[in-house]
Amino acid sequence: MTGISGTNRPAWQAESTHPELMPSLKESLEQVVDPEIGYNILQLGLVRDVTIDSEIAVVRMILTTPFCPYGPAMLENTRLKAEEGLKMPVRIDFGMEAWDFSMMEEGLGGDWGIF
16 A cells, blocks of 8 residues: 555545545544644544445454543544545545554654654
8 A cells, every 4th residue: 555645644545435435534534633742633633544435334443552541432433524525425444554653644743743
């Protein structure tokens, strides 16, 4: 999977299979904010992939830490917002990939003095 310029995130499969749905999906997902960090899940690079077939979308997502106290609420909020943006059922596939600061949008780490 190749990355998206300026975002430090991998390309989502749905960006090539259903590009017409991506603007509304991204707009909806931007509303899901990590309450401890203060950035949305796209800025943090937590959405690792989105796939869509004729009946359901699957959002593969990770958390900044597997023990995030807000994790269950963020996963459910992501599912609801993705359904709102895509107008179809969505399932969350919780990935075990370890998150790190390099997954954040370019330039955001400067706020923390890491980039």
